[in-house]
Amino acid sequence: MKRSVTGPEIERLIQLLARLPGLGPxxxxxxxxxxxxxxxxxxxxLAAALGTVAESVRVCSTCGNVDTSDPCTICTDPKRDPSVIVVVxxxxxxxxxxxxxxxxARYHVLGGTLSALDGIGPDDLRIGQLVERAADPAVKEVIIAVNATVEGQTTAHYITDQLEGTGVAISRLAHGVPVGGELDYLDEGTLSAAIRQRRPF
Amino acid sequence: MKRSVTGPEIERLIQLLARLPGLGPxxxxxxxxxxxxxxxxxxxxLAAALGTVAESVRVCSTCGNVDTSDPCTICTDPKRDPSVIVVVxxxxxxxxxxxxxxxxARYHVLGGTLSALDGIGPDDLRIGQLVERAADPAVKEVIIAVNATVEGQTTAHYITDQLEGTGVAISRLAHGVPVGGELDYLDEGTLSAAIRQRRPF
Structure with a gap:
């Protein structure tokens, strides 16, 4: 826009709002x-809510979740199964x-994936903390729920190696046909995995 | 969601954000x-920008625009033609x-349309102020740019009556085929108007 229609305060507000996902200019x-x-x-x-969150937002020192308390709402929820950690x-x-x-269950947020290209190594992710948490005898299973991308799978393998010897069961998400998905539109890798990992009816 | 994933501060923020147009839950x-x-x-x-706007936002006492200054950015813009008022x-x-x-040009924001159903009469709209502004000898034309709805057109007729005697030229938006529009998808009223108001090639 060549001319300004509103004062600079409102223009600045529009610019910031446009940076939210889901909102364009x-x-x-x-x-x-x-x-x-x-x-x-x-x-x-909304101004008050943002101010409150800005003051109180922190990263959970246990799991890496973002919340307004540390430990976060999930880590302190007594109703959740403490024996399972889901890694995302x-x-x-x-x-x-x-x-x-x-x-x-509870979670563990890695904060990314291993990526040689982006220079992200194990020390840049919350992998050491995960190994520490898994050493707790109360923890029986770690579910690795990373994305089904090359980086995600590389990270999953690395974590599996690190957790060896802790005695926890390690599992990962099932591959297969998405619920509601049509075979005709799926890639070969997904279809092959769905056949290989077929289950009794 | 049955369980809370985050603290109440973030949940409250999500609820408020969901009330913005264009954002769902x-x-x-x-x-x-x-x-x-x-x-x-x-x-x-963003919290700061919202706070600033919340403190400074006001309705322009001249034209009814919403801005952070009164008179608003448009009313005080010396480059705009002071002889034309666009009524929206x-x-x-x-x-x-x-x-x-x-x-x-400059604008005049009515704040709605006349509506017997919703109990909105002339005194609920900024029509008196428009007549006052139009009485200024510097004003030569009033363009009535209300919506092409029944309420909009009723309001346009009422305003035309009120402005009678002030000597200003009164015009309204052209009806016709939207730019890029396809005839097949247009309603009969628009097509009839486009034919009636046809222009030399």
């Missing part, structure tokens, strides 16, 4: 407009598994 | 995650016209 403008039009109901509460690459993956209600 | 969760992961680059600046229903319409760079 146009939808950020709509969001900003909704905010300024609903000052009391939306703008002020990123907090987003943790949230995805929780959304699915897939598992009732 | 799922994308609000992704946005919240992006915010907590980018505390310094995104979360803190809502600030969103003003922003849309500005995005298009459609006109280099």
């Amino acid at each position: 146009r939808s950020a403008r709509r969001a900003a407009l909704a905010l300024v039009k609903k000052r009391e109901q939306l703008l002020v509460p 690459e990123d907090v987003a993956d943790l949230w995805a598994l929780e959304r699915a209600g897939a598992v009732d | 799922r994308s609000a969760r992704r946005a919240a995650l992006a915010l907590v992961k980018k505390r310094e680059q995104l979360l803190v600046p 229903e809502d600030v969103a319409d003003l922003w849309a016209l500005e995005r298009a760079g459609a006109v280099d």
Whole structure:
């Protein structure tokens, strides 16, 4: 836009909103407009909520999750099975598994994957802490739930090596046909894995 | 979700973000995650920007636009043609016209349309102020850019009546085929209008 339509404060707000995933420049403008039009109901509460989170957000020193308390809500939840640790690459993956209600365990967030290309080695990930946690006799199983990418699988193999000798059972996610998926659209690797790992009806 | 994955502060942030247009519960969760992961680059600046806007946002007493100054950025822009006032229903319409760079004039935001059903009468809209502004000898034309809905057109007729005697030229937006639009998909009213208001090639 050549001319400024609003004051610099609102333009800055639009720019920042546009950096949120899911919002582009146009939808950020709509969001900003909704905010300024609903000052009391939306703008002020959102500013306060962001301020509170900005002050209290921290990385859980146990599992690497991001939360407003340390240890995080999940690590301190007494109802979760303390014998299983689910290893994920990123907090987003943790949230995805929780959304699915897939598992009732604790997590360990690696913070990425091993990548020679990006210069990310074992010391850049939370692998040492995982080995420490797995040494706890209460832990019986580690589920490696990393992405099914080359980097993810390399990382999974490395972790498996590191956990050898701790005595925990190590498992990984099943490969196969996504629920609701059509065979015609799946790649050969997935189809082969689905056949190889077929299960009795 | 049955169990809480994060502390109440982040849950509250997700709820508020989900109320922004363009974000649903799922994308609000992704946005919240992006915010907590980018505390310094995104979360803190956005909290500050929202706070600043919350403190400074006001309705322009001249035109009804929402901005951080009163009179607003547009009303105080010396480069705009002071002889033309574009009447719109809502600030969103003003922003849309500005995005298009459609006109280099000032605006007047009504704040809605006349609606017997919703109990919105002339006194609930900024029509009196428009008549006052139009009485200024510097104003030569009022462009009524309300929506092409029944309520919009009713409001347009009412405004035309009120402006009678002020001596300003009153115009309204052209009806016709949208640029890039296909005739096959257009309604009869639009097609009839486009034929009636046909122009020499």
